[in-house]
Amino acid sequence: LFFDKTTDFQTSKSYAAELVEKCLDQCLEWLEEPIRNEQRRLASVLLARELAMFTSTSFFLRANVFFKNIFTVLRDPKPQIRIASINALHAALTITSQREAKLKTEWYTKCYSEALNTMKISELSKDDRTHSMLLTVSLKLKIFGRKGLICxxxxxxxxxxxxxxxxxxxxxxxxxxxxxxxxxxxxxxxxxxxxxxxxxxxxxxxxxxxxxxxxxxxxxxxxxxxxxxxxxxxxxxxxxxxxxxxxxxxxxxxxxxxxxxxxxxxxxxxxxxxxxxxxxxxxxxxxxxxxxxxxxxxxxxxxxxxxxxxxxxxxxxxxxxxxxxxxxxDVYEKVHREHRQWVLALIHGVLRSLVSAGVVDPQLEVRLCVLQCFCEADRAFLSHLAQPEMLQLQFMSLHDEKLEIQEAAVCLLGRLSELNPALVLPRMRRVLLETLSQLTNSGQAKSVFNTLPSL
Known part of the structure; x- marks a missing residue:
């Protein structure tokens, strides 16, 4: 790209220096181009990084031009170009930090100010602006953070x-x-x-x-x-x-x-x-x-x-x-009203879970304990159990496989019949008729009836 292909390669130092100067000229020329060209921008920052790493003396003499134009490439819409340019800037800052230079402070200040000014560029999207700024700030922290320059x-x-x-x-x-x-x-x-x-x-x-x-x-x-x-x-x-x-x-x-x-x-x-x-x-x-x-x-x-x-x-x-x-x-009427529904819903959920445990829990002791506690409850609590939804669950206990559960269920429903007779008494009457019918048609039941007079 930078020399005639027909030219014979020479190994002299003068030719090597001339080649480096030619590469630097071409690299900086592409960096200074006002019209965006992706291929040239990418090639220039890749070449600048290599030149800074391996020909640091020659690059340092042109560092002022590099720092003047590198930030334009750092704001390129393409992420890969931004990353390549930050690598070139990293190499440049590394060699400048190792040398004495009057413009060193100016270059470092320019890096920071350009990073902040990136957020004001309207041509880039917000993500692109943020990415470019963070790349520059992160680079400064990597290079100078160890020296305690952040105060x-x-x-x-x-x-x-x-x-x-x-x-x-x-x-x-x-x-x-x-x-x-x-x-x-x-x-x-x-x-x-x-x-x-x-x-x-x-x-x-x-x-x-x-x-x-x-x-x-x-x-x-x-x-x-x-x-x-x-x-x-x-x-x-x-x-x-x-x-x-x-x-x-x-x-x-x-x-x-x-x-x-x-x-x-x-x-x-x-x-x-x-x-x-x-x-x-x-x-x-x-x-x-x-x-x-x-x-x-x-x-x-x-x-x-x-x-x-x-x-x-x-x-x-x-x-x-x-x-x-x-x-x-007591006195926060509006707040109390707003939270009342939540409290009632919570109580309803807990009560329904207790009734369900008294019906479907696999442990006999648990079912029996729940029903016995309900039987011993006061009238105010039983009024909640006398609601139709709760009664439907409790009626299922009448058909439990254990006789103790059936007896406790009958005792509880007897108390609930005082609070809601319209729902409890018809169901209890039906259960009583079914029981009498089974006793009438059962052979064992007849022997029981025959022993009743002797009792």
Whole structure:
């Protein structure tokens, strides 16, 4: 491709150098072409990689031109061309990292900026843009990650403008807590400022703040007890939220000394949400909880549900729970109605399973125990067994192979006949007639009848 085929091969060093220069010229020329040509782009990056690996000195002299044009090929729509170009860039960065050069910092910075700018290219699909960017960032991490060049210098103003950066900082702290321990005071200032801003504007903080604090507590545990204790009052002023409960879970799990502070702060929020009243002070004399005088209309159902979930997730002290137990059990009319059907369906399923066990369970002891327990139940419970669906199952026990089961079934149906005579008595009458008919026509039954007068 690059020399006349009729030219005789020479082994002199001058000819080898000339051949390398010719290859470099052709390679860089194809990289600089403004019009996309798949074959030339692929050939240029493949050739560039080989030249960088085996003729590093000559390639290094032309590295500036290479870095100027390689990123255009990195954004090619074809994945195989992008992968080939990242391999060429890898070889180029490897040789530049081993040499002293004034433009080295500029090239490294350009790699990072070009990776970020890739997401702004509208000509590529989202997947192609993301793939190209990740290839470049991954390459930088592979080459420079071992040298510790990745460092975190959180800036107050920068994090406030882009709060999602907090999540990244939290993940870095979780991965290597000791490396970033010196940044803890600065990060606490960032978080406190963001919480104060949210409270002053009467809005909820960004979700990233809670995610960061969750990761932060998980990373440093008891060593940041003082910092977290200072934040608790600000966190509770933001109001109850799912993010707040997640942070408090981590605090209780990893910083046991703050468990009472967390419980007190959460209880104030829960008491206000569920009762509409302020939580009494611990210094007040003990008194009976104030009972609700009317049904409360819930205006914010999701918040109420979250409060109830939070109440069940934390181990609050008993005297706290007694303060507003009546509010939870009675007065939330709308929430109670919405959950009533679910509770009734659950009870119906359990009861049907018990009745079925008394009929079809293979163990005699189980069937007999179920029927005997039903016979000893109170009238309120028997009213559920007297429903048509339940009676159809219990009638099957009259034909059980064991006499003990038949006797227990007759006893139970006798009690149920008082509650639903329209369904039970006709069936019992039919069973009685069938039994008398069998006794009349049975030879053994006649001997039984003959012995009755003597008894």
């Amino acid at each position: 975190m210098r959180p800036d107050l103003e920068g994090v406030q403008k882009n709060s999602t950066a907090l999540v990244t900082l939290g993940l870095l702290m979780l991965q290597n807590p000791e490396r970033y321990r010196g940044n803890v005071p600065q990060m606490m200032m960032v978080v406190m400022d963001m919480l104060n801003t949210a409270i002053s504007k009467k809005r909820s903080p960004e979700q990233s703040v809670f995610i960061f604090l969750t990761l932060f507590v998980k990373a440093y545990k008891e060593s940041v007890m003082n910092e977290i204790k200072q934040l608790l009052s600000l966190l509770f002023k933001t109001g109850l939220s799912k993010g707040l409960t997640c942070v408090m879970h981590e605090v209780v799990r990893h910083i046991n000394q703050l468990q009472m502070d967390v419980q007190d702060g959460l209880m104030k929020e829960l008491y206000m949400i569920l009762t509409g009243c302020v939580l009494p002070s611990k210094l007040d004399p003990p008194k009976k909880p104030v009972l609700p005088t009317h049904t409360l209309q819930v205006s914010n159902i999701p918040l109420t549900v979250l409060a109830l979930d939070t109440l069940g997730e934390f181990e609050f002290q008993r005297h706290y729970l007694e303060m507003f137990m009546q509010y939870i059990s």
